[in-house]
Amino acid sequence: MKNHTKHFQLVDALGDEHIGLEARAQIEDHLDMKIWLRLLACSTQIEQQIRRQLRARFGTTLPRFDYLAQLARHPQGLRMNLLSRYLMVTGGNVTGLTDQLVKEALVERTLDADDRRSYLVVLTEKGRSEFAAMAVEHEQWLTDMFGGLPQASKDALYEHLGHLRVHLAHGQSATEPLAQQPNPSSRETAS
Numbered sequence: 001m002k003n004h005t006k007h008f009q010l011v012d013a014l015g016d017e018h019i020g021l022e023a024r025a026q027i028e029d030h031l032d033m034k035i036w037l038r039l040l041a042c043s044t045q046i047e048q049q050i051r052r053q054l055r056a057r058f059g060t061t062l063p064r065f066d067y068l069a070q071l072a073r074h075p076q077g078l079r080m081n082l083l084s085r086y087l088m089v090t091g092g093n094v095t096g097l098t099d100q101l102v103k104e105a106l107v108e109r110t111l112d113a114d115d116r117r118s119y120l121v122v123l124t125e126k127g128r129s130e131f132a133a134m135a136v137e138h139e140q141w142l143t144d145m146f147g148g149l150p151q152a153s154k155d156a157l158y159e160h161l162g163h164l165r166v167h168l169a170h171g172q173s174a175t176e177p178l179a180q181q182p183n184p185s186s187r188e189t190a191s
Helices: 002-014 018-024 031-058 061-071 080-087 091-103 124-144 153-175
Strands: 105-114 117-125
Touching: 031 061, 031 124, 061 080, 061 091, 061 117, 061 124, 080 091, 080 117, 091 105, 117 124
Parallel strands: none
Antiparallel strands: 105 117
């Protein structure tokens, strides 16, 4: 009965309009199922807010932001196939988005000097400048979203999620290589 009370306290705290994916959970479900749905609900809620703010403030999408962020982390540029893996999308999605960003002069695509069969993508000066402005606000949005949580809770959550990532990666590698996993559908569309 205790779990039943906790579930309904969450619904009361969030309201039906915000319960989202966690509404799928039933009282008799395994804790593992409930954890997965809660993680998914939190991730989806954060992602939706970021998507809305990127669109409203910068007229851009989260996939474009993520693409530029990867290139900002690698100022020497990235091969398109590696960029595709980092973004967890298909090569076709990266090619389409690259074409758009080249037209907007945010990135340059050049032949890789080490492998003439590959292209290297780098941010242009305009791309670095536009991404830097977005990154500052993006960080502030996240700070605002997590601002009400006590620091100890954030530290513990970060630590526990790190343990979960390692656990999942080790369990997954024992059964199937990571490279053969399907791409997450939420990241599949690049624009």
